[in-house]
Amino acid sequence: MPTLTKLCSMQEVSEHNTKDDCWIVIDGKVYDVSSYLDEHPGGDDVILAATGKDATDEFEDAGHSRSAREQMEGFCIGELDESATVLPELKIVPEKQREHYQKLIALSTKHYWALPVAVVATSLVVGFIYLRRK
The missing domain is CATH 3.10.120.10 (Cytochrome b5-like heme/steroid binding domain)
Known part of the structure; x- marks a missing residue:
C-alpha cells in the first residue's frame, strides 16, 4: 500500500x-x-x-x-x-429586511392566483361562444 x-x-x-x-x-x-x-x-x-x-x-x-x-x-x-471542511456562515437578516422579504412573498402569492383564473375564465368564454355557434 x-x-x-x-x-x-x-x-x-x-x-x-x-x-x-x-x-x-x-x-x-x-x-x-x-x-x-x-x-x-x-x-x-x-x-x-x-x-x-x-x-x-x-x-x-x-x-x-x-x-x-x-x-x-x-x-x-x-x-x-x-x-x-468549510461550513457555510449563518447570515443574520435584520428585522426590516426580513419584513421586506415577507411582504414580497405575500405580494407574489397574491399575484399567482390571477393567471390560472384568467386562463380558466378565457377557456370558459371561448367554450361558451363555440357551443353557441353550433
Missing part, C-alpha cells in the same frame, strides 16, 4: 472534475482515476458522475470485489483533510 503524503480538501477535490483530471473520494481517501476511466468495467460515465465528490455511497452500492478494492489503492493520492 502506498504511503499517503497528501492531504486534500474537499474544495481541492471538487476542482478536479473533468475526464482529463478526475478525482474522487472514497472512505476518506482521495483517488486520481483519470487514467482508469477507459478501463473501468462499468464505463467511464459511472465514475464521471461522481467526479469531484465523495463517491463512497456509490462505490459501496456497486458491490466492488476485493481485487477491485486492491487495484484502487494504486490510484490513491492522499487523504481527505476533514479539518478543512
Whole structure:
C-alpha cells in the first residue's frame, strides 16, 4: 500500500472534475482515476458522475470485489483533510429586511392566483361562444 503524503480538501477535490483530471473520494481517501476511466468495467460515465465528490455511497452500492478494492489503492493520492471542511456562515437578516422579504412573498402569492383564473375564465368564454355557434 502506498504511503499517503497528501492531504486534500474537499474544495481541492471538487476542482478536479473533468475526464482529463478526475478525482474522487472514497472512505476518506482521495483517488486520481483519470487514467482508469477507459478501463473501468462499468464505463467511464459511472465514475464521471461522481467526479469531484465523495463517491463512497456509490462505490459501496456497486458491490466492488476485493481485487477491485486492491487495484484502487494504486490510484490513491492522499487523504481527505476533514479539518478543512468549510461550513457555510449563518447570515443574520435584520428585522426590516426580513419584513421586506415577507411582504414580497405575500405580494407574489397574491399575484399567482390571477393567471390560472384568467386562463380558466378565457377557456370558459371561448367554450361558451363555440357551443353557441353550433
